[in-house]
Each structure stands twice: as C-alpha cells, then as structure tokens.
Amino acid sequence: MTTARYWLDRPAAPVVPVPRAADFPVEAVRRDFPILHREVDGAPLVWLDNGSTTQKPLTVVQALADFYLTCNSNVHRGAHALARRATDAYEGARAKVAAFLGAAGPEEVVFVRGTTEAVNLVAGSWGEAEVRAGDEILLTELEHHANIVPWQQLAKRRRATLKVVPVDPDGALDLGAFRALLSQRTALLAVTHASNVLGTVPPVREMVALAHRYGARVLVDGAQAVGHFPVDVRDLGADFYVLSGHKMFGPTGIGALYAKREVLAAMRPWQTGGNMIDRVTFGGSTFAGHPHRLEAGTGNIADAVGLGAAVDYLVGMDRDQAEAHERHLAGYACQALARVPGIRQFGAARDRIAVHSFLVGATDPVALAAHLDARGIAVRVGHHCAQPTLAAFGETVVLRASLAFYNTTDEVDALVGAVLEFLDGPVPGQTRPRR
Ligand code: PLP
Numbered sequence: 001m002t003t004a005r006y007w008l009d010r011p012a013a014p015v016v017p018v019p020r021a022a023d024f025p026v027e028a029v030r031r032d033f034p035i036l037h038r039e040v041d042g043a044p045l046v047w048l049d050n051g052s053t054t055q056k057p058l059t060v061v062q063a064l065a066d067f068y069l070t071c072n073s074n075v076h077r078g079a080h081a082l083a084r085r086a087t088d089a090y091e092g093a094r095a096k097v098a099a100f101l102g103a104a105g106p107e108e109v110v111f112v113r114g115t116t117e118a119v120n121l122v123a124g125s126w127g128e129a130e131v132r133a134g135d136e137i138l139l140t141e142l143e144h145h146a147n148i149v150p151w152q153q154l155a156k157r158r159r160a161t162l163k164v165v166p167v168d169p170d171g172a173l174d175l176g177a178f179r180a181l182l183s184q185r186t187a188l189l190a191v192t193h194a195s196n197v198l199g200t201v202p203p204v205r206e207m208v209a210l211a212h213r214y215g216a217r218v219l220v221d222g223a224q225a226v227g228h229f230p231v232d233v234r235d236l237g238a239d240f241y242v243l244s245g246h247k248m249f250g251p252t253g254i255g256a257l258y259a260k261r262e263v264l265a266a267m268r269p270w271q272t273g274g275n276m277i278d279r280v281t282f283g284g285s286t287f288a289g290h291p292h293r294l295e296a297g298t299g300n301i302a303d304a305v306g307l308g309a310a311v312d313y314l315v316g317m318d319r320d321q322a323e324a325h326e327r328h329l330a331g332y333a334c335q336a337l338a339r340v341p342g343i344r345q346f347g348a349a350r351d352r353i354a355v356h357s358f359l360v361g362a363t364d365p366v367a368l369a370a371h372l373d374a375r376g377i378a379v380r381v382g383h384h385c386a387q388p389t390l391a392a393f394g395e396t397v398v399l400r401a402s403l404a405f406y407n408t409t410d411e412v413d414a415l416v417g418a419v420l421e422f423l424d425g426p427v428p429g430q431t432r433p434r435r
Contacts, residue, residue: 018331021409022324029317030406032057043376046411051196051355051402052380053246054227056310060250063309067302075301076275076292090301093308094291097256100311101241102232104261110291111299114255115223116146118242119190121257121294122219123150125270126240127188130217133159135187138216140165140173141392142195142202145385147221151190160187167392171198171347178207186216193225197386197400198347199330199355201225208237217263223247227314227404228353229323239263245303250310254303257294264290271296322405330354332409333401336416341423346393354403357384360419365399371422377415 030036033055038045047055067089073082075090095106103109112118127150131137137151137160155162163186165178182189189211194201208218219240225231227248233241241258245251259267269276269287276296278286287293333356337343342361359365369381379401383390390396401415 018335019324019327021328022321024318024321024325024405026325026406026408030408032059032313033406034058036406040376040378041374043374046375046377046414048401048403048407048411048415049378049380050227050247050404050407051224051384051400053252054249054404055406056249056251056306057313059313060306060309064251064302064306067305072302074298086301089305089308090299093304093311096308096311098258100226100231100315101256101258102234103258104234107289107291108258108261108264110257110259110264110294111304112242112255112257113253113300114244114246115144115221115242116244118240118255118257119146119150119219119221121270122240122242122259123154125267125294126217126259126263127151127154127158129266129268131155131158131160131187134185135160136163136181136183136185137161138163138165138178138181138186138189138211140178140191140202141167141388142171142173142192142198142200143190143386143388144192144196144221144223145387146223147190147192147219148388151188164388165191167198167200167389170349171195171200171352172349173200173202173207175203175207179210182210182214182216184214186211186214188217188219190219190221192221192223193231194222194228194353194355195347195386195389196224196355196402197357197384197389197398198349199352199357200347200349201229201351201353203351204238205236212237224353224355228326230319233258245307245310248307248310249313251303251306254300254307256307261290264294267294269293269296273297275299317405326354326403326405329403329407329409329412330356333403333412333415336412337419339416340419343419346395346398354407355400356402357398357400359395359398360423363423365397368419368422369399372415372418375414375418377418379415 035055071082071085073086075087094109098106098109163181166174168174211218217239220238222241222243226243245254273296276293278288344359346357365381381399
C-alpha cells in the first residue's frame, strides 16, 4: 500500500523562469477546432480538461463523416469496391499510426479501443505466457489505474510480485530506487511516458535501456505523451507502446498497441473469433499472422480512419513550435497559479507537460470546480484514476487543469481570475471574470 510521504504545505514557488513565448500560430490553430468557439451557458468555453480527452479538429470530424458517407463497408472480406476502399482507409490509418510512432512497419500496430484495452491485451496475451511464479513486475507511483490494475490481476494469477518505483516530492521518479529494484527477476517494467496528475515526463529511454540489461520487457503508457510531443518508439527502445486516439485529437473508442515485431509474433490470441483466424474446423483452428491475430471481430473501422486523420493533423503542424508553446503555457500557468493565496501545486519535475494539479487551502475542490464550470472553465476534479500518485502526497482529490497546444495564456488568466473570485466571494453585479 502507498503511504503519504509528502505534504505540500508551502505555496509551490515557480522554480523555473517562464520559457519564452513560442512563435506558434495559436489563434489560427484554434480555428481548426470549432468547439473551442462555443459558449457554455453564456460563457466562452475554456477547455482545460485535455488530460481526460482532447477536442477534435474539423479534419477528424470530416474524415469520420466522409467514411460513413462515401465508403462505409466492412474490411478485409468483401469482393466489392466499398470493401476495398474501406480496407485501404483502415490499413492506411494503421500505416499512418506506425509512421507517427516510428515503428518498423504497420504490422507492428494493433488497433484496440484505447490504452486500457491495450494494457489488458498485453497482460492477457504476453503476460499470461511470459510471466512466471516468482517474477516481478515493476511499476511506478506515477501510473494511471489502467497501467496498474491489469498487472495486479496478472500478478495474482501468475503468482508474481508487483514492485513500485516511488516519486520524489517534485513528482520525479526516484531513479536510485528504480535501479535498486531492477533484478534478474524483473519480467516487465510498465511506466508512463507522462503523468496525468503531476505532468512528469520520466527519462523513459534510459529506463528502457536499464531494464533491458536485466532481460525485462518494457511497456510505455503513451496516453498523455503522444498529443504533447513527438514519440519514436524505436529510439525509446520500448517493447510495447500504448495510446488512446481521443487523447491525441482523434475519436474515442480507438487506440493502438505498438509492439516490436518479434514480440508480437510470439503473442498468442487474447480474443478469438472472426477476422483473426487462418483456418477453422470443428477439430481446431489456426490463426492469422500479426497484427490481425490480435484483432478478433469487426474493428472500429471509422474511428481508426479518424485516428489516421488526427495523425495527419499532428504531423502537419510544426510540432517543435507546438511543444515550445506548451512549455511556455506550463511555465506561465505555474507562475499564474502561484498568485492564488494558499494554493498547493502538485508536480514540479524538470521535464513535464502542462498538467497542473492543485488544491487551494481548505477550499472544497468540488465546489471550486463547480464555480469554474459556471464560468465555462472545464477542469477535472477527483482522483484522476491515479489514486496511488495522490496517496504519495497525502491526498485523495485534487483539481487538475490540463492544457494542450490550442490553449492560451488568456485562458490561464481566466482560470486564475475565477479561482481568485471564488476565494473573494461573489462580486456584486459581476457573474463571471473579465477575459
Ligand atoms: N494512461 C494514462 C496516463 C491516462 O491518462 C489514461 C486516461 O486518462 C489512461 C491510461 C487510460 O486511457 P483510456 O481511458 O483512453 O483507455
């Protein structure tokens, strides 16, 4: 069980200067996302809940509509024009995701519902075959429940043991502890590429290299990473990399599992039925090669095509500029939030994304979130599916503002203004803060 070790009783001081504003055309980019221009109960929407899900550019919405309007069909099995077009679109999307991740080829990408399903797939297929009694599965205190519970269940079934790399008070991983925990018994390291609560980006490349020295496989949870910075799975050396389309400006219900070719080739089916077989008789069945062997039944074809459009959108923008803009936003947000009396900000690792979790004195975070909501400001409040991370800081509930490249410093000001307004009580005649 995780025990609380850190109580942040000081207002977190901004430790780094705000990086220079990037030359990123944020207003033009915002025009690609129609929902960002809507009002919520009379207030302009300020979407600061990107950690939960991101908004979709028009091109993604259009790709979904185009698919249904012009080439809807099942894939792989029809002897007609629409089946061929749908198959091309679906397999084309797989190739786009593979290139986006730097995979060796499309056959290293399995379509799944999202990160959660991808982790369950790896646990249920690779894990059942490869994890043995006495083995250890190494997790970190930064993990989302999706990268904890499937391993916990697997460890129970296989009589393996979970080990956990702790975080330090800044929310960075304790790498000394990580090295000490690695051993010949380590079968798997499962680590996030970006924390959804503290924003921490661990040194995954170095961690993968170290884990490989002990013969362990490594699964990297890229759910919060791929929308924020470019990823190259071969440069990272990861054996598995998992992601959700909806957190990278694509549709819900679609995601991807990347696995190295040789690892995938040895993985047995985890679900069986149509689409994943080679030959079936009542005496037995043989299975298709990968990745199809791991995709039983009709897949989420249209959303895969939508995910391909999201990839197109991301690779079509200057990602260095987008990243620089986000770094500026993160620094700006840390400093702006630090102006709130009694605020405690969680997460001050050197390498981080613009995820800002906080509490304000004894203020009820749920009431504060409701106040923000009434002003059109969408943040998330709760445990963020990372109860062990919060437990390390002695908390069970925090507010979280999570930013993306389409957010602005004005939106950060709106957030901080509304928090200050909540602390001051209602201002007569004013229903929402000035923007
Ligand atoms: N991993 C991380 C780091 C996440 O932030 C999330 C969702 O918030 C998940 C995994 C689970 O993603 P999904 O619900 O799309 O499967």
